Amino acid sequence: MPQNYVPILTPDIAMEYFINCNSSTLAPYTAPLDELRAAHLYRRLGFSASVQTINAAVGQTADNLVDNLVDQALAVPPIPAPAWADWTDANYPEDDDLARQLRRAQLEEFSITYGNQLLDNNLRDRMSFFWSNHFVTELDVYNCNQFLYYYINCLQRNALGNFKTFVSEVGLTSAMLYYLDGVRNRGNNPNENYARELYELFTLGEGNGYTEEDIIETSKSLSGYTERGEEGCTQVTFNPEDFNTENKTILGQTGNWGYDDTIDILFNERPNEIAWFICKKLYEFLIHPDSTDDDGGIAPQIIDGLAQTFIANNFEIAPVLRQLFKSQHFFDDTAIGVIIKSPFDLYMGLIKETGFTYDDSTVINVIDASRLIGQELFDPFDVAGWQRDREWINTNFIIGRWLTAEVFLERFYQADQEQFRAFGIAAAGPTGATESDPAVVTRAIVDKLTPKGLLTDADYDRAITVFREPYEDTGTYETNSWNMGLEDAHAQVYLLLRHISREPEFQLK
Secondary structure, three states, X not given: OOOOEEEEEOOOOEEEEEOOOOOOOOOEOOOOOOHHHHHHHHHHHOOOOOHHHHHHHOOOOHHHHHHHHHHHHHHOOOOOOOOOOOOOHHHOOOOHHHHHHHHHHHHHHHHHHHHHHHHHOHHHHHHHHHHHOOOOOOHHHHOOHXXXXXXXXXXXXHOOOEHHHHHHHHOOOHHHHHHOOHHHOEOOEOOOHHHHHHHHHHHOOOOOOOOHHHHHHHHHHXXXXXXXXXXXXXXXXXXXXXXXXXXXXXXXXXXXXXXXHHHHHHHHHOHHHHHHHHHHHHHHHHOOOOOOOOOOOOHHHHHHHHHHHHHHOOXXXXXXXXXXXXXXXXXXXXXXXXXXOOHHHHHHHHHHHHOOOOOHHHHHHHHHHHHHOOOOOOOOOOOOOOOOHHHHOOHHHHHHHHHHHHHHHHHHHHHOOXXXXXXXXXXXXXXXXXXXXXXXXXXHHHHHHOOOOOOOHHHHHHHHHHHHHHHOOOOOOOXXXXXXXXXXXXXXXXXXHHHHOOOHHHHEO
8 A cells, every 4th residue: 555545543433544645747657557557547437347347458558548438438428308308397297296206207217317327438427427516506406307307418418528618508507597596687686696606616716816796797797597488397598688788897808798708708818717727626536635735746737737738628628538547647556546435436336346237226226325325416415516535434424335335235145146256256367266265366356346455464364254254164275175166155255245345445446
């Protein structure tokens, strides 16, 4: 383990804390990927990957593999419009109970669909999920499945696209217009809510390059998107009668500005601030939660380099991700295993890494379990979003993570015990089926499910003891007659996975 790895024990919970001492640069990482770095790439670029996918990546160059994965992400189509995508309240039963039941069924259907997209689409939906925590809306505020569909559609279409286009489009989704009061922003009575968050949370960062007067003037330029039709859940459109036609001075520019003008002015007048703010968020999400420190670390220089790439490519997101994922900085030892898994990372990573069979009910269970430990799909905590990393770990949440992970493992085991044997054999490599040393198989399984293995030899010894238990008193190990083909080998893998799921290292990616 790296020297900067410092376990910290609170009275209730063992946590891992990492100081960001990554000194590598954005220069390309040119060595063929080893297993450690291939797994690291898939854990950060998506919700991890199977043993087979990781093995296929070993030996490839970051340049080729990252380009292929980014190109795949750019080519993935968004979720097709469901039959109810354009429904208004008039399409639902008049009976309130029946209408609520139908809305719940639609939401569950769409939640499952998006959950499967998160599992299937690596970078595209890793990023659409990231942007849902940047351009935050809360379903329980606007409470309309149709608005939710078009909001997620916007996130998926723009996840790796042009950030300026993204900002423009997401601000006109009905979900956002309702959530941040755009539908109440009338020219004669401007509502400042969206203008404030446009600068503070979405593009510039709090207090960075704008004034209170800019917010007031911007709210006037964004007015007029107030037309909601006669039926509830009707898409919001522009009503010129509610637009403020006065001259407005925004970021030093004066004119009778409207919505599109405001976006143009913002990106023309504050490109450096936008690029830094967004690249900092990407860095903290994909590399390390601590992007700045008091010791003159290199992270600000990395963000500078990414920001320059962002601006040079006219705010296209994909070139920034290509540069980051191909860099020595990304693959540095000190960047691996230093982010605490979100709830969705925890469960989806387990599914992807083991390759266990799952179905739509599993996806719903992931969504429900994630909600229980602090990450509710389509409903971030507030407009600032989930704060991530160390916020995922407290006394209640860690116990919840342990117990729910065990529930998932129990369900997988009851559904198909043999898939545990198959995972153990695959994890142990080409000789996994015939390997006679349980310690070798134990270490291989542990190393597949943790970013850098366990911290100490004593930790491995405890894991080996758990794995050996079903055959401990049979003499099987002493006669070298043990292997993964034995009757209870699947139970050994199951017991080991339950043990690993409570290890601090399993909470990291």
